[in-house]
Amino acid sequence: MSxxxxxxxxxxxxxxxxxxxxxxxxxxxxxxxxxxxxxxGSGKSTLMNLVGGLDxxxxxxxxxxxxxxxxxxEDGLARFRREFVGIIFQQHHLVPYLTAVENVMMAQxxxxxxxxxxxxxxxxxxxxxxxxxxxxxxxxGGEQQRVCIARAIINSPKLLLGDEPTGxxxxxxxxxxxxxxxxxRAEERFTVIMVTHNxxxxxxxxxxxxxxxxxxxxxxxxxxxxKAG
Amino acid sequence: MNxxxxxxxxxxxxxxxxxxxxxxxxxxxxxxxxxxTALGIVSSSMGNRVAEEVRKYGANLIVIPESARLxxxxxxxxxxxxxxxxxxxxxxxxxxxxxSGLKAGVSFHLRGALHMxxxxxxxxxVNFSDIRRLFPWWQLRGNWPQVGxxxxxxxxxxxxxxxxxxxxxxxxxxNKRELRIxxxxxSGGEEDALLFMALPELQQTLGLGGLVTLVRLMVTAGGDxxxxxxxxxxxxxxxxxxxxxxxxxxxxxxxxAKVKLLMLMVxxxxxxxxxxxxxxxxxxTVLERGKEIGLMKAMGGxxxxxxxxxxxxxxxLGVLGGVAGYLFGSVxxxxxxxxxxxxxxxxxxxxxxxxxxxxxxxxxxxxxxPMISVFRLDPVRSLRGE
Numbered sequence: 267m268s269x270x271x272x273x274x275x276x277x278x279x280x281x282x283x284x285x286x287x288x289x290x291x292x293x294x295x296x297x298x299x300x301x302x303x304x305x306x307g308s309g310k311s312t313l314m315n316l317v318g319g320l321d322x323x324x325x326x327x328x329x330x331x332x333x334x335x336x337x338x339x340e341d342g343l344a345r346f347r348r349e350f351v352g353i354i355f356q357q358h359h360l361v362p363y364l365t366a367v368e369n370v371m372m373a374q375x376x377x378x379x380x381x382x383x384x385x386x387x388x389x390x391x392x393x394x395x396x397x398x399x400x401x402x403x404x405x406x407g408g409e410q411q412r413v414c415i416a417r418a419i420i421n422s423p424k425l426l427l428g429d430e431p432t433g434x435x436x437x438x439x440x441x442x443x444x445x446x447x448x449x450x451r452a453e454e455r456f457t458v459i460m461v462t463h464n465x466x467x468x469x470x471x472x473x474x475x476x477x478x479x480x481x482x483x484x485x486x487x488x489x490x491x492x493k494a495g
Numbered sequence: 496m497n498x499x500x501x502x503x504x505x506x507x508x509x510x511x512x513x514x515x516x517x518x519x520x521x522x523x524x525x526x527x528x529x530x531x532t533a534l535g536i537v538s539s540s541m542g543n544r545v546a547e548e549v550r551k552y553g554a555n556l557i558v559i560p561e562s563a564r565l566x567x568x569x570x571x572x573x574x575x576x577x578x579x580x581x582x583x584x585x586x587x588x589x590x591x592x593x594x595s596g597l598k599a600g601v602s603f604h605l606r607g608a609l610h611m612x613x614x615x616x617x618x619x620x621v622n623f624s625d626i627r628r629l630f631p632w633w634q635l636r637g638n639w640p641q642v643g644x645x646x647x648x649x650x651x652x653x654x655x656x657x658x659x660x661x662x663x664x665x666x667x668x669x670n671k672r673e674l675r676i677x678x679x680x681x682s683g684g685e686e687d688a689l690l691f692m693a694l695p696e697l698q699q700t701l702g703l704g705g706l707v708t709l710v711r712l713m714v715t716a717g718g719d720x721x722x723x724x725x726x727x728x729x730x731x732x733x734x735x736x737x738x739x740x741x742x743x744x745x746x747x748x749x750x751x752a753k754v755k756l757l758m759l760m761v762x763x764x765x766x767x768x769x770x771x772x773x774x775x776x777x778x779x780t781v782l783e784r785g786k787e788i789g790l791m792k793a794m795g796g797x798x799x800x801x802x803x804x805x806x807x808x809x810x811x812l813g814v815l816g817g818v819a820g821y822l823f824g825s826v827x828x829x830x831x832x833x834x835x836x837x838x839x840x841x842x843x844x845x846x847x848x849x850x851x852x853x854x855x856x857x858x859x860x861x862x863x864x865p866m867i868s869v870f871r872l873d874p875v876r877s878l879r880g881e
Contacts, residue, residue, distance in 0.1 A: 320793055320875050341797045348795020359790045359878060363512035364505075371501065376796040380501045417794075 270329075271296040271425065271457045272317055277326035279312050286312040288480040289326060296424075299451065299458040301471035301488075309480035310461045311429060317459060318351050318427045319343040331424055348377045352418030352456070356430035358410040360402040366413045367398045370420050377421040388416040392446055408439030412446065419450055426451070428460040432467055444470050506807040513780065517812070520776055520858075524816025525823055527762075527769035528854040532824025534758040535849050537831050540840040541751045554602070554629055554711035556725055558588060558735045582706035583735055591731035592712075597724055600713035602629055605694055607701045607708075610666040612655060618665065618690045620697030629711060630682065637678030640693070644677040648687040652679045665692075669702030754835060766857065773861025777809065781865040788869055789877030798870045805862065805869050813858035817851030824850060 272294035279287040287309040294300050302310040315321035316328060319335055322343075328335045331350050338346060352373075360369050370385035386398055392412040402410055411431060418426060428447075432440040444467065451458060460471060468474045469488055476484040496504070510517045560581035585603055592601065602625035608615045623639050623646075637659040640646055647657050657663065661676045674692060681687060698704050714724050721739055729737040781788070791801045828840040 315875050318793075341799075344792065344795050344797040344800075346795075347793065351795075353793055355878070357878075359786060359793075361787055361790070363508050368508070371496075372505070372791075373794050375498060375501050375505075376791065376794045376800065379498055380496045382496060 269296055270294060271298075271331055272459075273327075273329045275327045277316065277328050278324045279309075279316060279321065280324045286480055287316070287323075290480075290482055292475070292482070294457060294459070297455055297457055298473060299460070299471040301468035301474040302459065302461045302477065303463070303465070303468050303474055304477035305463075307479075308477040310477050312480075313477065314427050314429055314459060314461050317425070318353060319346045320353075348421065350424050352421065352423035352426045354411070354414050354418050354426070354428040354431040356433040358402070358407075358414045358434075360410055360413055360417075362402055365399045365401055366394060366405065366416075369402070369413055370417045373417045373420050385416075385420060388420045389413065391419075391450070392416045406439075407434055408436075408442060411435060411439070411443055415443070415446060415450070419454060419456075422454060422456075424456055426456045426458045428458065428462075430462055431460065432462070432464065440464075440467065502804065502807055503811075505804060506811050509804075509808055510811060516776060516780060520773060520812050521816050521819065523769045523772045523776075524812060524854045524857055525819035527765050527857055528817050528820025528850040529823035529827055530758065530762045530765050531853040532821050532846050532850040533827035533831065534755065534762055535846050536825060536828035536840050536843055537758065538751070538755050539843060539846075540828065540832055541754075541836055541838075543841065554600075554713050555721060555740050556599070556712040556714055556728070556737060557740055558583065558710040558712065558728065558732065558737050560708065561734055561736050582703060582708060583710065583732075585705050585707050588707070588710050588732060588735070591728060594731055595724070595727050597712075597714060597728065599724075600625075600628065602626070602711040602713075603694060603707045604709040604711065605697050605701070605703065605707045606689075607667070607697065607703070609690075609700065611663055611690075614655070616651060616655075616665075616690055617688065618692060618697060619686075620694035621691055622694055623691075625711075626691070629713065630686075632682075633686075634681045635678045636681075637676070640677040640691075642693075643674060645674040645690060645692045646678040646680050647676055647691075648689045649679055649681040650687040651690060652676075663690075665690075665700065667697075667700035667702070670700040672696065672700050751836075754831065758831075766853070770857050770861050773857055774864055777805075777862045777865040778868070781805070781868050785872060785877040786880060788872050789874040792872070792874035793878060802866055802869050805866060806859070809858040809862040810855060813855035814851060816858065817854035818847070820854055821847040821850035 270293045272292065274290055274292045276289040276291065277287065278285065278289050286307075290313070302313060304310045312321070316323055316335075317330060319330070319338070323336060330346075333346060333350075335343065335346065361372060364372065366389055367382060367385045370388055371380040371382060374380045374385060386395070389395060389398055389412075392415050394409060394412050394416065397405060397409060397413075402413070405413065411434075414431075426447075431447075432443055435443060447458070448470065458471070460467070462468050471488060474486045474488060475482055476486075560583045582605075588601075588603070592599065602622060605620040607618060607620075609618045626633070627639065635646065637646070645663070652658065657676055657679075659676055659678060662673055663676060664671065664673045666672075680691070694707075698706065712728075714721055725737045725739055729735075788801055791804070792798070824846070825840070825842070832838050832840040
């Protein structure tokens with residue numbers, strides 16, 4: 267078995283009196299596609315934010331890629347995110363005044379140096395070679411999500427986080443996006459943590475964990491022929 | 496594309512995306528910096544202009560001998576004061592000027608009475624080239640005199656029925672002299688009642704060789720410097736009285752000071768208003784762009800890197816506002832100088848630095864509060880739109 271890229275022990279996150287994540291012990295091997303399921307308020311987004319270095323745990327330990335995230339300050343966490351993590355959002359969060367290629371270059375800017383040729387190549391990989399100069403407002407939901415994917419993978423992250431990445435897409439676009447992610451994962455060999463409500467989307471993963479009220483209640487190891495990689 | 500070029504590109508795109516707000520901020524910054532520029536240009540141009548006026552209006556210091564004063568009276572009765580004519584040694588004044596190191600145009604005058612046509616007339620001995628320089632507004636019918644010639648004041652000429660070309664005989668204590676009238680001068684002042692002749696000739700006629708009754712000095716200075724010069728000269732010539740002459744230039748200086756003060760106050764008010772306006776607009780922008788800031792942080796932008804983008808926007812606005820402010824300010828300065836001083840303002844290229852400085856200062860100062868918000872924004876909460 268591969269070494270663990272994510273390792274949590276007694277990881278909790280509270281917001282005032284509300285405990286969003288109760289002590290969680292979790293191991294995610296390198297290269298695994300982990301789906302995280304649960305109802306609204308179950309703690310799945312909280313877990314994703316903690317693992318992605320966007321939020322800080324209240325207690326416990328959280329090691330990602332050998333880095334103890336609790337020991338990092340704000341700027342240390344920012345550096346961790348740029349070097350290690352790519353994030354795909356449900357709402358896409360594209361910058362409205364930048365073109366598709368410029369949105370990808372934005373991620374390069376915070377990582378190292380913007381390179382238009384590389385950004386174009388990333389968009390061509392997600393099938394948007396013909397939409398390079400279009401702004402988000404001129405793209406469909408599926409196309410916007412593919413720009414978001416290109417932006418997430420441009421810096422070759424070790425960990426790809428998806429927060430309901432197909433939540434706003436129709437079935438056809440959902441399948442296209444999931445197939446794209448599967449192909450990219452096969453090429454780049456990154457680890458995927460995908461938060462979703464959708465059982466079918468979760469089925470694309472190697473394993474699914476179910477959270478309920480901040481507690482890990484169930485774990486399924488899935489193997490769906492022809493879908494999961 | 497290197498990082499700096501990308502940053503500039505990003506800043507320009509962000510500003511272009513919010514055209515209305517960008518134009519509003521530019522207008523505010525340009526207005527504030529244009530007032531500061533106009534104030535500077537008016538002050539500088541009119542300062543030079545007033546100095547020119549001081550020169551144009553002639554002498555600004557006069558040196559006269561301390562006349563011997565004698566109180567006439569007995570017991571409780573006082574019949575007043577009589578004074579006898581007093582003179583200054585021309586050489587003494589020249590020596591004092593040399594010692595003081597004062598840079599000034601100098602003109603020596605001797606005034607005395609000569610007998611002409613059965614009457615006594617007041618005659619002033621002068622150097623005519625000094626007179627032409629000191630009183631450029633005097634109007635002359637005829638010509639300035641050569642050797643053996645004189646000019647007569649307009650009133651005196653009317654009273655004694657003198658005209659250009661007449662010969663007049665002037666008799667003094669020591670000598671008698673016949674001169675031809677080469678011109679009739681109108682000054683609009685007491686000089687219209689005088690007859691003018693060359694200083695050495697009058698000194699000889701009156702038997703007062705080397706003596707003068709008045710020295711006019713044209714010091715190239717104003718305000719406190721002129722007072723200091725007067726005091727320094729007074730110390731060197733204790734037998735004389737050195738007095739500042741209040742000229743029309745003083746009025747201009749006073750008016751300029753008032754215009755400066757008014758503009759300074761208006762500029763201060765505008766700067767405060769502009770600063771508040773910039774702060775308010777930038778705060779709204781930051782609030783609206785919360786998700787964008789959250790995204791930048793989520794992608795790995797440090798707080799400083801994200802803040803740099805917003806500082807870049809403020810700086811870009813500051814630079815553009817400063818350039819526009821310089822251009823508008825120059826136009827405003829021209830308008831003020833033409834309207835108030837009937838003169839044109841100088842073109843002062845380096846004032847663009849002042850305009851840029853004011854505009855940048857305001858843009859960055861007004862952005863401090865929003866920048867703190869950018870610094871503190873939590874990426875998770877801002878991406879959620881909280």
